[in-house]
Amino acid sequence: MDIFLKLGKRKGGKDMEKKEIMIHLEGISKSFPQKRGSLEVLKEIDLQIEKGEVFGIIGMSGAGKSTLVRCINLLERPTKGRVYLDGAELTCLPEKELRQQRHSMGMIFQQFHLLMQRTALENVCFPLEISGVPKEMARARAEELLDLVGLGERLGAYPSQLSGGQKQRVAIARALATEPKVLLCDEATSALDPNTTAGVLRLLKDINERLGITIVVITHEMSVIQEICNRVAIIDDGQIAEMGGVEEIFRAPKTQPGRELVYHEGARREALEGPMENCYRVVFRGGISGDPILGGMMVECNAVANILSGNTRMLDGRVYGQMMIQLPEDKEMREKMLAYLREREVEVEEVHYV
Numbered sequence: 329m330d331i332f333l334k335l336g337k338r339k340g341g342k343d344m345e346k347k348e349i350m351i352h353l354e355g356i357s358k359s360f361p362q363k364r365g366s367l368e369v370l371k372e373i374d375l376q377i378e379k380g381e382v383f384g385i386i387g388m389s390g391a392g393k394s395t396l397v398r399c400i401n402l403l404e405r406p407t408k409g410r411v412y413l414d415g416a417e418l419t420c421l422p423e424k425e426l427r428q429q430r431h432s433m434g435m436i437f438q439q440f441h442l443l444m445q446r447t448a449l450e451n452v453c454f455p456l457e458i459s460g461v462p463k464e465m466a467r468a469r470a471e472e473l474l475d476l477v478g479l480g481e482r483l484g485a486y487p488s489q490l491s492g493g494q495k496q497r498v499a500i501a502r503a504l505a506t507e508p509k510v511l512l513c514d515e516a517t518s519a520l521d522p523n524t525t526a527g528v529l530r531l532l533k534d535i536n537e538r539l540g541i542t543i544v545v546i547t548h549e550m551s552v553i554q555e556i557c558n559r560v561a562i563i564d565d566g567q568i569a570e571m572g573g574v575e576e577i578f579r580a581p582k583t584q585p586g587r588e589l590v591y592h593e594g595a596r597r598e599a600l601e602g603p604m605e606n607c608y609r610v611v612f613r614g615g616i617s618g619d620p621i622l623g624g625m626m627v628e629c630n631a632v633a634n635i636l637s638g639n640t641r642m643l644d645g646r647v648y649g650q651m652m653i654q655l656p657e658d659k660e661m662r663e664k665m666l667a668y669l670r671e672r673e674v675e676v677e678e679v680h681y682v
């Protein structure tokens with residue numbers, strides 16, 4: 329298998345770069361038998377995740393995200409296709425060797441899955457003990473990892489004595505115990521409040537940067553993707569609808585599932601509010617509080633835009649603002665206003681619901 333992916337020319341003008349691939353899914357399909365026939369949950373998924381990147385997989389409920397992540401570590405056997413990890417095919421391995429390879433993939437879950445009768449330290453020691461690491465060594469490594477996740481002072485605490493965010497930190501330390509190449513995160517922050525979520529995401533990013541571990545983030549929340557991922561695949565009905573850089577997809581999603589996730593965080597507003605006329609999504613560099621471009625447009629054109637919603641996002645260290653606006657019915661006036669925005673390098677796209 330070719331484990332190098334040619335990326336082509338990048339924005340900064342760098343020449344062709346070769347990136348090594350950590351996870352390669354080739355034509356993955358998965359069906360579950362039903363009383364009558366079968367349910368096709370994944371359909372011919374092709375995906376390459378580079379070494380050292382934080383890759384997001386996003387989709388609405390039932391899209392097949394969890395099944396996909398379980399096919400990566402082969403907790404679920406794909407019906408068709410091959411899975412490669414760091415150049416080695418996993419799908420052809422006998423169960424014993426596969427168990428060995430699974431140590432290269434740590435996983436964390438929404439519900440933490442900690443052993444409630446064991447302390448934080450014992451939870452982290454557990455995978456080391458079952459893989460035969462001597463007790464003292466396991467303990468030393470577990471202490472080091474709990475320190476890394478900010479719980480160096482809570483080694484003796486039981487899960488019931490820890491907050492949700494702390495439990496997830498223990499789970500992260502446990503997942504790192506076997507020194508995996510990849511960390512799979514299945515809705516790891518979905519049970520946490522926004523502040524705790526931000527802390528856990530910062531920790532994951534830090535682990536990615538410090539340890540160079542490839543991270544795969546499964547989520548239904550675009551804000552999670554925007555916070556830490558480099559690239560994202562949007563899954564819809566068991567297929568990849570769209571894939572690309574997070575910034576690129578935020579600025580101009582190309583597919584309907586992509587637009588629903590970016591514009592409305594996955595809520596199907598169309599069904600709730602019905603179509604609207606003359607509505608546009610505008611994306612500004614530098615956030616929406618900086619240059620008063622919309623104000624300038626209204627003064628210059630002597631017409632009013634109805635501001636329907638707006639927010640600011642930080643993507644890869646750069647600030648972007650997005651707004652949903654409604655422009656006047658008069659076509660000539662609308663075009664004048666749109667031209668004003670486009671001249672100022674604001675990205676504008678007509679939307680049919682907000």
Ligand SMILES: Nc1ncnc2c1ncn2[C@@H]1O[C@H](COP(=O)(O)OP(=O)(O)OP(=O)(O)O)[C@@H](O)[C@H]1O
Nearest residue numbers: 360367369387388389390391392393394395396548
């Ligand atoms: N073991 C199974 N047997 C039968 N059907 C399954 C099984 N696992 C998943 N499914 C079905 O596959 C579809 C996709 O489920 P999956 O959990 O992968 O989606 P998801 O995108 O992770 O959704 P959610 O975020 O709601 O968990 C669903 O219709 C689900 O009922």
